[in-house]
Amino acid sequence: MTGTVGVKPTYGGVSRYGLIALASSLDQAGPVTRTVLDSALLHELMGGHDARDSTSIPEDLPPLVDAARRGATGDLTGMKIGVVTELDGEGYQDGVRARFAESLDILRGLGAEIVEVSCPHFEYALGAYYLILPSEASSNLAKFDGMRFGLRVEPEEGPVTAERVMSATRGQGFGDEVKRRIILGTYALSAGYYDAYYGSAQKVRTLVQRDFDAAFEQVDVLVSPTAPTTAFKLGEKLDDPLAMYLNDVATIPANLAGVPGLSVPNGVSDDGLPVGFQVLAPAKADDRLYRVGAALEAALEKSWGGPLLAQAPELEVRS
Template identity: 85%
Template sequence: MSEDLTRRTAAELARALAAGEVSSVEVTQAHLDRIAAVDGPVHAFLHVSDEEALATARDVDRRRAAGEDLHPLAGVPVAVKDVVVTEGTPTTAGSRILQGWVPPYDATLVSRLKAARLPILGKTNMDEFAMGSSTEHSAYGDTHNPWDLTRIPGGSGGGSAAAVGAYEAPLAIGTDTGGSIRQPAAVTGTVGVKPTYGSVSRYGLIALASSLDQAGPVTRSVLDAALLHELIGGHDPRDATSLPEPVPPLVAAARQGLTGDLSGVRIGVVTELNGEGYQPGVRARFDEALDVLRGAGAQVTEVSCPHFGYALAAYYLILPSEASSNLAKFDGMRFGLRVVPQDGPPTAERVMAATRGAGFGDEVKRRIILGTYALSAGYYDAYYGSAQKVRTLIQRDFAAAFDQVDVLVSPTTPTTAFKLGEKLDDPLAMYLNDVATIPANLAGVPGLSVPSGLSDDGLPVGFQVLAPARADDRVYRVGAALEALLEASWGGPLLARAPELTTEGSAR
């Protein structure tokens, strides 16, 4: 019974809960048991909130028994990336500098999860301050890919993707600055969505790059992602970048897509995101998925976005620049870690230097240095200013493309999950993993990654769908249609083909 509950999608669990077939306490306990059994080697979680999750589950069961009208997802457990602040629960952003910090307030999206009465299982591991593509830059140890424990689960939100992929949580929250929801989803065989910028509140997200960061869902089905996205989305007056409008009808779009009919939908294949550097198996699964979409009635054409080739370089100037500014508040004076130097007077400057030196990891220091340099008086126009001009050109490329097609598609990542440690000594090689996902963040448009099969190495491959800003419903319709048609040909979800984790956490 316990294993059966952890294998169900969130939508299936919601139906069972509403019908009284199972209680939220049973569902929540099943997932807590699963975490206890397999999370040691996977290391998806930094903090597990057993008592809090079960208390919420008991409250849901009591309210449902009393006939109270509840949210459709009430009682379905969720995991939250540790960059999202949670009142009374440790939030570290994967960094030593915030070790032991317990926030006094909730992020808006957490408030919405709690209001809908989803038991929060705990906080998931991540690259420090969301800087990384592999979850190897966490101060609290690596997260491992449930498909192969010797490989990375993607990053920076590898913890959320691994938790969903290992059946430790049916739903999870991630954040996406340059692909940190979609890229982990692709390499773990899960579904990940980056919403339109501003459509999900950033209030309570520990900022990396304020003009790029966006929270979104990580799930095992497109319908589950739509259900969670609709719950956390919508205007928030506490977020100055929040769009003053509701999210589109995402669940309805996903249900429409599940029919498998895409008649009249115009799909553009981005030439610049389908060239050299892609693993042969990744390319093969992408081409096969395009054939499936054609068979569903979609019109598939090739579209050029000529400035996408500059997106990676522009992103790695804009992001470090904003990060160097956002991380200035971690100074050892107000909250978090404080290191007092022993070799001289504890002046404010020396305490700050000692604290940041001890509290930040190498990747964070690397990006702070790069960003501070790019923002310096003599180089601002040459670097940061030029990168913002490129950003504008990329936004124009998207606008021109969406005049021709309804959605754009590409492989989510150029390769499958690589071995742990394989690229740690080569930051530039690591950055290239985000080449297909970064343009969406620079333009603020929504993007979805859905599993499209296994590469020749037996590891998952992701298919990316992009739509215009505020048209998130389009990615759900196309993503759900592709998911339904592929799963029909496979005989079930891709995750069902993953190696099983034993109670000791080893894959067999």
């Protein structure tokens, strides 16, 4: 939906050391580039084992650049691709659905076998994600308290105690969306609510992982639209966070399960804005993303006569 290629590597595939943590069990750095090959090149540089991150996978990455180059040759013979039933249909823009269907045709034309796969617990993924993320964020962001580093705000009146400085600093330093998530997470982790919220969310997470395990026994990769709609305007949905969160519905299952995902632009919707095509692979099989992504990208660019970005209108220059 941004017209760029984006990759979320397998959780643990790229070290988180040095990243400012939002939600430790979900955070994963990945490349955002113009082309699939650029992502593969960057991913290979960023990835691999790092002893300073305990969740880093102690194994070499699969050959990503090779996979991208191989995919770009346009042969997907023998590749079995699953379309996630739950990530299409209601709530998805017509233009998004049309581009998705066209892309599937292209992949079929390249020799891939396309089947439908059901992941019944994906519908609970969004709810689980928006409990786990704020819970971990409420703890990770606690260190921004004005004591040792960063912004420090002293209360305008009254005594300057550590607690009051922390309160004033955090009150001023965090934006509304961050505060919303901290409050939500603090609540979800509270003694009386832990089992109902954080605990249940972790159970859903396990179920989503099992959906992926079962799906990947049938297919090599799963695919879906990257998002149900094209990009909304900056700040447009700030007053309706639920609608804003819903836009993540298709990408969140991979985040929860720790499996890798790639989004490649596959055209523009009726509103002229770019849409994305998502490829998901089993953990540690990031190379499959690049093979399928590069194959689709090459075929699309051939049909467009160049990259999608070349079709973008000139930006208005404001004086």
